[in-house]
Amino acid sequence: MDTRKFSAFLNQFLMVCLSLAAVFLLENKAERGRSYWGVAVLIPLLIIGTLLVKRYVQNHERIQLVIPGWTAYLISALLQFGLLAVLLTNSFQLIDSAVGRLLLAVLAAGASALLFFVAKSPNQPERNFITALLVFGVLYRAAAFLPELQPGPFALGWSEGSRYYNASLFLSERIYGQKLPLPVLHPSRYLMQALPFLLGIKSILAHRLWQVLLWLGMSAWGGWLAARRLAKGVNIPIWLLTIWIALFFFQGAVYYHLMVCVILVLIGYKKDAPWRTLLFVLLASLWAGISRVNWMPLPGLLASALYLLDHPFHGQKWHKYLLPVLIWAALGFGSAWLAQQAYIRISGENPALFNSAFSSALLWSRLFPNATFKLGILPAVLLVCVPGLGMLLRHARRKEAFSLHWLRWLGLLGILSVFFLGGVLVSLKIGGGGDLHNMDGFLVFWVLIIGSLLAGAYAPENKQDLPKPAPSAAGIWLVLAAVVPLYFALSHAASLNFQPAAAQRAELARMQAALDLVDGQAGDVLFISERQLLSFKALQGVQVVPEYEKVFLMEMAMGNNQPYLESFYADLENHRFKAIITDTISTRMQGDSKSFGVENDAWVTKVLEPMLREYEPVLSWNHGSAHLLIPVGQQPLKDELLRLQP
Numbered sequence: 001m002d003t004r005k006f007s008a009f010l011n012q013f014l015m016v017c018l019s020l021a022a023v024f025l026l027e028n029k030a031e032r033g034r035s036y037w038g039v040a041v042l043i044p045l046l047i048i049g050t051l052l053v054k055r056y057v058q059n060h061e062r063i064q065l066v067i068p069g070w071t072a073y074l075i076s077a078l079l080q081f082g083l084l085a086v087l088l089t090n091s092f093q094l095i096d097s098a099v100g101r102l103l104l105a106v107l108a109a110g111a112s113a114l115l116f117f118v119a120k121s122p123n124q125p126e127r128n129f130i131t132a133l134l135v136f137g138v139l140y141r142a143a144a145f146l147p148e149l150q151p152g153p154f155a156l157g158w159s160e161g162s163r164y165y166n167a168s169l170f171l172s173e174r175i176y177g178q179k180l181p182l183p184v185l186h187p188s189r190y191l192m193q194a195l196p197f198l199l200g201i202k203s204i205l206a207h208r209l210w211q212v213l214l215w216l217g218m219s220a221w222g223g224w225l226a227a228r229r230l231a232k233g234v235n236i237p238i239w240l241l242t243i244w245i246a247l248f249f250f251q252g253a254v255y256y257h258l259m260v261c262v263i264l265v266l267i268g269y270k271k272d273a274p275w276r277t278l279l280f281v282l283l284a285s286l287w288a289g290i291s292r293v294n295w296m297p298l299p300g301l302l303a304s305a306l307y308l309l310d311h312p313f314h315g316q317k318w319h320k321y322l323l324p325v326l327i328w329a330a331l332g333f334g335s336a337w338l339a340q341q342a343y344i345r346i347s348g349e350n351p352a353l354f355n356s357a358f359s360s361a362l363l364w365s366r367l368f369p370n371a372t373f374k375l376g377i378l379p380a381v382l383l384v385c386v387p388g389l390g391m392l393l394r395h396a397r398r399k400e401a402f403s404l405h406w407l408r409w410l411g412l413l414g415i416l417s418v419f420f421l422g423g424v425l426v427s428l429k430i431g432g433g434g435d436l437h438n439m440d441g442f443l444v445f446w447v448l449i450i451g452s453l454l455a456g457a458y459a460p461e462n463k464q465d466l467p468k469p470a471p472s473a474a475g476i477w478l479v480l481a482a483v484v485p486l487y488f489a490l491s492h493a494a495s496l497n498f499q500p501a502a503a504q505r506a507e508l509a510r511m512q513a514a515l516d517l518v519d520g521q522a523g524d525v526l527f528i529s530e531r532q533l534l535s536f537k538a539l540q541g542v543q544v545v546p547e548y549e550k551v552f553l554m555e556m557a558m559g560n561n562q563p564y565l566e567s568f569y570a571d572l573e574n575h576r577f578k579a580i581i582t583d584t585i586s587t588r589m590q591g592d593s594k595s596f597g598v599e600n601d602a603w604v605t606k607v608l609e610p611m612l613r614e615y616e617p618v619l620s621w622n623h624g625s626a627h628l629l630i631p632v633g634q635q636p637l638k639d640e641l642l643r644l645q646p
Contacts, residue, residue: 009125035093072119076112144494152504162551165531167193181348189257218256225266233455247485285332289339300332309458313405356559366433387481403460523578557606
């Protein structure tokens, strides 16, 4: 047994635990409850315990295996699932904090590593520790989706109902009996979500399950394809590397409809088949064109990055060497733009409503820690990149230079810079910056470019300069490369909190009774929110109004699209709608001291206040998540509606 290796692991484990404990204490110094003092006491116990274990190991050159391997697996699994159950079913200071949850996960992983140390793999404590961290990360990330699998008809989140409604628009004639315009925002996402509608599935639970499968399945598929490229150069099982990369993607997260572009390029790219690669670049670019504007150049540049990694320069003329790169980038972006223009024309929607983000404000405060994103964009990106940068610097200190021509370096760094700056810019737009999902393109290029360099999965400039992968024991950096994605996974608080479906159905019946009562009035019923109730036929006798859906109305408010808003105000003043269903009716201004406070204020000033001048709230359902508004001045109707209150 290599006692030095185990001692090095104990040092890393202690360093991570002490750092997390210190951060937790700093975060919670204003509220010193039992968890606070428990963590404070844990610090000296960790130090003493680690020193005792190190001393024992150093004094015993041969450790007798005291438990069989299967017992270590069993106890480790019990630790993992036990901790998962605690995090999902409890709420107190330690587990209400992302850092606290991470500290518990690290302690459990350390216990697993110690178990395997005395059972099966005494020479791989660091590997066992990282494996336990990553397995727990994927278990937690999957379990975090469980609360989304509910049969209740009301929306579970701010935009959930809008997603199902937008997906239904691709089959609007079948579902609503009228042809409605196609979605303006993220069409490719809703096209993927439309599959259950295409199959005639009307259960909202089935649609929710399909969305969870898309999240997990597309991330796993993309992670596996990337792992196939990197696995040849590292001593890590491909299943574990797949989990690692999938969790890395979830740091954004890289949305499942955008992962399609990555998957197509990784499937189609072949080192010595430029025309085959071009075909898949074009397919991926057509998809990118109906996805997001900042993803339009990604397929061509992703293939280009792989080309720069796989093809030595060998003294060629630069324009000859870069010819495939130029072709893929130009034709890829061009086909994406054409796909966007074609979609705009067939959508049935006003072309002026597309690309509204270009006119929205920039919120520079979100670069750094703020109420909307505790870490801030720049510190969060730095945290994501630190492990990779640390391992690159480790290579440099060991004089293991990467054998790439300067033109290849320039191309790779240029691609990373473009997607870094573009992602930061999009993140600063109002409505963004709450996490790293707008840095998704950068995350994809980072894991593939930096991962390829560290794994030795690239072609050196000179044949004698064989690429040297990062050693499996890369010190603290390798541990951090597992800890950081786990932190982002644990940043999503998960709780098995399910709404009683029977109570929601009773609320739905009361909503139906209210809509039946206003049915005799002149005008339409506008569902700003909760449109999925119409998509799944949970309500009867209501004709869908395509305009002024909540997420899109918010987009127009944030982009200050005056023609669209003026049309909305005119319809309000003319009392076009006999009733309006919406969620929030609070007009409290929040400012940037609250999470998404600027977005709230835009909604209040440009939507709620004009609406409440013409319409007044009468009834509410589902704990105030849905409100019925009617035109001001209709007291007899208001009195009749109020009689419906239980």
